Amino acid sequence: HPKRSQVLLFQxxxxxxxxxxxxHEGFKLRFLRDILGDQVTSFTDxxxxxxxxxxxxxxxxxxxxxxxxxxxxxxxxxxxxxxxxVADRNxxxxxxxxxxxxxxxxxxxxxxxxxxxxxxx
Numbered sequence: 001h002p003k004r005s006q007v008l009l010f011q012x013x014x015x016x017x018x019x020x021x022x023x024h025e026g027f028k029l030r031f032l033r034d035i036l037g038d039q040v041t042s043f044t045d046x047x048x049x050x051x052x053x054x055x056x057x058x059x060x061x062x063x064x065x066x067x068x069x070x071x072x073x074x075x076x077x078x079x080x081x082x083x084x085x086v087a088d089r090n091x092x093x094x095x096x097x098x099x100x101x102x103x104x105x106x107x108x109x110x111x112x113x114x115x116x117x118x119x120x121x
Contacts, residue, residue, distance in 0.1 A: 004082040018063035
C-alpha cells in the first residue's frame with residue numbers, strides 16, 4: 001500500500017472528478033459520498049474510458065461530483081488525504097500537502113508523478 005494517501009481533483013466547470021491512489025481507502029470515499037449526497041453522480045461508460053489512463057499511474061477515478069464549489073471539495077479532501085492535487089481545465093496544478101495539518105496554509109504549483117497524463121480530459 002502507498003505510504004501517503006493521495007487524491008486528484010480534476011475541475012471542469014461545475015464538475016469535479018475525484019481520483020485516488022489507493023482503492024483500499026474506500027471508507028474515505030464513503031465519507032465524501034455521505035457528505036456530498038445528491039451531488040455525486042455515476043460515471044457514464046464514456047467517462048470510464050476517458051479516465052482509464054490514470055490507472056497506469058496507480059490512480060483510480062472514483063467519484064464524479066457536480067455543483068460543489070472547489071473550495072468545499074478541497075477542504076474536505078485535505079481533512080482526509082495526505083496529498084491533494086487539483087487540476088483545472090487549463091491543466092494548471094496545485095499541490096496541497098495536508099499530511100501534517102488538515103489546513104495547509106499554502107499550495108505548490110506541482111503535479112503528481114503521472115507518466116501517462118497529457119492534460120485534463
